[in-house]
Amino acid sequence: MKVALITGVSRETGLGYETARQLSALGYYVIITARDLFKAKQLAGPANLQAEQLDVTDPSSISALYRIIESDYERLDILINNAGAYYDRGQLVLQAEPQFIHQAFDTNLLGAWRMVQTFTPLLSRSDAPRVVNVSSGAGSFRDPQFGITTQPGATPVYSMTKAALNALTIHMAAELQSTPIKVNAVCPGFVATYEGTAAHGARPVSDGARGIVWAATLGADGPSGGFFRDGAPVEW
């Protein structure tokens, strides 16, 4: 059975949990992780998933998880870097707190970076390793609804962390080009993971998760180093 690891799974209505359920339904063995192990355990039980503790900003937490997966499974087939936060709507870039900026990049960019650096040895033992960086249209330059040039000033810190995550995806894919590891960024679209957002046009979480699952289960002829929504390329 193939083993998938998902970061940032602490909420029943979050993209991480829905992605876990969809992968599980496809026959993958899914490990969900959260900063608060109790929250992950509450979600894991009913869905027959494995729950582990993980804070992507804490190298010792990442190392501990690595040791568990290496000892239990000796490899990793899918890594989904879903943990993300610091959606700073209404913040002025000239007044953003350095500590806030640091935490946002530490989680949204460096978290995914640390995870791939740490887990590459285990991914390398899979016959079809896939990494998905859950990005956002807010990290795209030209996204019509949320893009950096189309909506300048909106969610400035968050959008820069996701633009950087996209750049990281390109660099990682290039470095891993000669290996079977495929790395892609996926925008789930505007998804109703929080109450009240559906009224503002957010779509069902299951729709957003489907594009993440698509990138996580790409065949050998699938792309690497791309940016996708619903399985179709989107502009950087």
Ligand SMILES: NC(=O)c1ccc[n+]([C@@H]2O[C@H](COP(=O)([O-])OP(=O)(O)OC[C@H]3O[C@@H](n4cnc5c(N)ncnc54)[C@H](OP(=O)(O)O)[C@@H]3O)[C@@H](O)[C@H]2O)c1
């Ligand atoms: N919803 C949308 O419309 C949308 C659109 C584009 C992109 N996205 C992206 O999709 C991903 C999932 O978002 P969501 O909407 O499903 O919201 P969510 O449920 O809040 O998911 C974010 C998860 O990241 C976790 N997290 C935060 N800091 C962490 C850390 N240091 N280590 C480990 N986990 C951490 C949160 O856990 P805690 O409970 O511990 O804080 C939470 O479980 C995010 O990367 C987000 O940027 C969402």
